[in-house]
Amino acid sequence: MRLPLSWLRDFVPYEGSAEDLAVSLTVAGLEVEEIVRPGEIFKGVTVAEVLEAGRHPDADRLSVCSVTIGGEPIPVVCGAPNVAAGQKVPFAEVGTLLPNGMRLKKAKIRGEVSMGMICSEVELEIGDDAAGIVVLPEEAAVGTSFAEYLGIDDEIIEIDVTPNRPDALSIYGLARETAALFQLPLEPPDFSVNESGPAASETISVAIEDFEGCPRYSARLIRNVRIDSSPPWLAGRLRAVGLRPINLIVDITNYTMMELGQPQHAFDLRQVAGGSIIVRRAREGEALRTLDEKVQTLDPELLVIADPDRALAVAGVMGGFDSEISGDTTDVLLESAHFNPIRVSIGGGRLDLITESGKRFERGTDPTITGRAADRTARLIADMAGGEVAAGLVEQVAPEALEQRAVSVRKTWVDSLLGASIPDDEATGILERLGFEVNDGAQAGEWQVTIPPWRPDADGPAHVAEELARVWGYDNLGSDTRLSGEAAAGPTLRQKLRVDIRNAMVHFGFYEVITDSLVGRDAAHPFLPGSEPVVLANPRGEESSELRRDLLPGVLRALAHNHRHQMTDVRIFEIGMVHRLEGDKALEQEWIVGALHGSRLAEIWDESSPGTDWFDLTGLMAAHYRALRIDTPRALPYNGAALDASTGIRYVDDDENETGLAGRLTIGFAEALGFTKPVWVFGFRLDSIETGHRSVRRYQGLPRFPAAERDLSLILPLEAPVGTIIDRLKTEKRVEDVRLVERYTGDQIPADRKGVLLSLRLRDIGNTMSDSDLEDILKKLVKILENEFGARLRG
Amino acid sequence: MSSIDYEALAAEARQMFESAADEHELESARVAWIGRKGRITLLLRQIPDLPADERPIAGGTLNALKGELAACLEERLRNLSADESETGADFDITHPGRTPFIGRLHPLTTTLNEIIDVFREMGFDVAEGPEVESEYYNFEALNIPEHHPARGMWDTFWTESPPGMVLRTHTSPVQIRTMEHQEPPVRIIVPGRCYRSDTPDSTHSPVFHQVEGLYVDEGVSMAMLRGALDTFAHRLFGEEVPTRFRPSYFPFTEPSAELDIGCFQCSGKGCRLCKGTGWIEILGAGMVNPDLYGFVGYDPEKVTGYAFGMGVERIAMLRYGIDDIRLFYENDLRFLEQF
């Protein structure tokens, strides 16, 4: 809502600065976005009179002129063909920065001094005519600033009005607020009207069929109007509040809407059959050509204004094209109605229209003002368009719509809600200035507060508390920083797990990324093939029409982004929700997905192949599980499309449900993203490791007897699973730990064999083992390896 | 014996240990001084022959010297073996090491963690809820019925499959979900991903993160809300930062408020960041609208509560001086490594 201060001052004698008013309104809940001074762009431009205009001695197309802005004559050279002595013109002094960006300097043009410029429309950016200077009407007063002449020498406060404050969508409503905040008197508009001629009810009638949709409809008849364009002051005020002048009648209805907050509509009486207004629901399939010349097909959800023959307007949203005011309209039927906000909202939604009228009705208008608003509009029409206002208001009303609303409020409750005590007399003063009435309630300490009809939002004691608090000042309520209440329960298992995973990943050198969860139809979902997505009904575009089913595409996009920007040694991960359709429900699952690309270390200079490889990935996974203190889940070969078959792993739980994946992205997939080196990826579901994580651990006594370290050098078939062998050995008694120390192939062993060197730590918790004990254990272990894995001891 | 000059003896011994160039020379020094037949060892053996009053001094001094030499020997030995690979012409103290990768948390996570920390210390628990939400929880139970003008405050994504759900426009639904199954007192914060169909630009992202807070109990007041938010603002933006509490409107709170902090760029004088006002809005808040209690079966005569909500991106942008929200989702390492 734009509030021109000059208009505000019609109703309240506010003499302070625009800045002070802006702060006061803001801290009272009407947030000021901006203070606009539209005249500022014409600073330095003044209405001048041309005293003389003569041919330049050395240039045919130039005139040497002298102008006055009230003082001494000023010499100026002018290039326009239409300049002549006696004209009133916009004149820009030396030093002026013109709206088109030109800065005027003192000049000598072919020997003649020029101390400014007589301006064209283009230089002032008020039109397209560059051929000649702007010639103002004779009555323009010499010496007035051009902005003042245009009626834009004003300050306009732009307010972001919240949906609960329809009363603030009018100049008068804002005047009421200003009066309340600054304790100034409020001067209401002049609602008086001179009536003449036969009673309106002889010509027009109103019948409401749907009182729920329209509790009140007031109409006036104005005869013999003249259709003209609006005078400059009216057009100027409409422009100042952001409306485009159309014609005098429509402009006046818009003017009183902005002034009072009550939208009105003017019908050409000739187009209202029998002068009969009927307010009803639209019929199924009924057609209406609206003002914007679109033909709308209506349905019974919509409320229309009709005559006996047809619909004339969608109530509160937009009028019909056929019944609008036209150049030859003489008699006007003026509508001033109160509509149900929901009905208007449905209408606006169906027509996909946000109109000034709809905006006000949707938020709720004052049902008591319709008659007075019609009076004021009729009066202004009579004053400016020469019409005669027919006697009497023609209206129908549901009496309950005009009933006063009141709430009981315990002042002690308000004080405890606010945590502050506003003195009773201050409180009643605030409420009364805002138009609330305060009376003693049924019980001691209780107030009966009557809600003003322009505050549809206020319906309970909390609203009354808010009105009090906002005028009293939120900053005066105090700030209670003492701790109170019960202790918190603390983080959940999942929340702890997330923290632990993030910490572990960061320790392993990974950057956390957060990627978009809205993806396109075509986004690959390599980790979860075959799943159905959650699809949006109203996406912003194809590229963001679904919720992601898989974090991997986003992680890879982030990796590719960095790759394109020469950051190739990268490790990133994301923790986040993925969604997929499961029956008619959206299933939400939390995953972590990571990717590795490039070097094994951030800086490495002494290895022949420093690139990340499969063992880095699987080692990382093992370390990660170890960091979380959970067993690495069972790994099975992966045979999906995303990962290279020779490297892909599926991690599964005891029931063989997939819990995670790891491996190298298929070459095709990686190349499509611009990668030439291997991209290693992994991911797992958080719920797969939630159980058992961070359970309280019992301390285990430290071993009292020493361990013995023994190496086993084995020759194995190439395909023998080393990890399984290690796990197998660990299941044997007294085998405390087994590590792979070396793995080799080559000349010294057969081509279908590999050599591994395992380092074993053996310990008996009750004894120091003798050499012969150790011999026995090793013999037994070798036997197992021979039988189960085809191993043999090396040389 | 009493004519022994202990200081000269010590100086001579130290000199020999310190000047030893390698392990071999060190071993010679050891044998010569503190070996079984070393000079100090021999002197110690002769102490019983000294006059009684000199014995303690001689014993103390010689034992101290012996200990000192042993320590010196050990240190020299350690240094010699450590230097072994680095001695010689290519010893370069500036040579880069093998450097592991350094990871970092995303700035939104770091910011969220700080927000959570502040409120945890005030006794809040962290609650969570689904991103795909019903219209009931996202709007209706928050006092935003269909056709309510406030619906326009959120540009909502609706789902086609499953039909008729919304991508939550705020994490406020979790307030209702929590109150439905928990009697007062309830004190939670709710972080999470939210969605609004805003046109992406430097300050809008259709996907963003929010933290909501809710505290319902007997006697919860607006002054307590202000106190909690002041504590929060001071923790995240500095103890000195001024705050301003200003009325606003949300359907689920009454009275409603927004919290501003003094503009740290212009110190309140007015600049582009604060649109000339000297204040920057950081969050919305208010007293829980008593209408909400009707949806969850609380008695509005008995309990009152406050709620607040803030955008994590906005808080992070203000804290770090980030001027484009899209940077958070681009994940450029040159951006991420700065936090």
Ligand SMILES: [Zn+2]
């Ligand atoms: Zn500033």
